[in-house]
Amino acid sequence: MSAFKIEAATPLDARSLAALSIEVWLDTYATEGISDSFAAHVLETYTPEAFAGALADRNKYLLVARNDVGLMGYVLLNLKVDPVSPGSGTAEFETLYVRRHHQRLGLGRRLFDNALKLAAAAGQEKLFLTVYEKNDRAIAFYEALGMRHEGRWTFEFEGGAVPNLIMVRETDM
Known part of the structure; x- marks a missing residue:
């Protein structure tokens, strides 16, 4: 198991x-190939x-998971956003990305x-x-962390659109 630490x-x-974001985003969404709209989105x-x-x-x-070589994943938490649905709350996990090579090491859970x-x-x-509605692995991960489905949302970008699920959770631990 690769040693890592979580830090700001x-x-x-x-x-x-x-670089990590581009890698993970394309790996998740561009499964059929990299269209111009996908390329424009990630590069911008x-x-x-x-x-x-x-x-x-x-x-x-912005918290990162880091080993001796570099970044393995990160989470970006935004504490002041407009809710995407009536019951979603005003804090958002904007991004929780873990490189495919570093999944199943526990760092996604620790970042979360x-x-x-x-x-x-x-x-x-x-x-x-x-979360992208076809990302079954991520959906199962979030459900295991106590997130529940709240609705649907369409992510629109550069002339493209991707169906997403809205997932929510109370912060009481």
């Missing part, structure tokens, strides 16, 4: 976070500058648990996430 991301992580969304902005935002927490504690400490009673 720093500005020096911005490039690695961008997952930039070092975007991660630097997230790190500077006082409503966001640490972010959940941060949300609870900030006074959030409920949080939500959206």
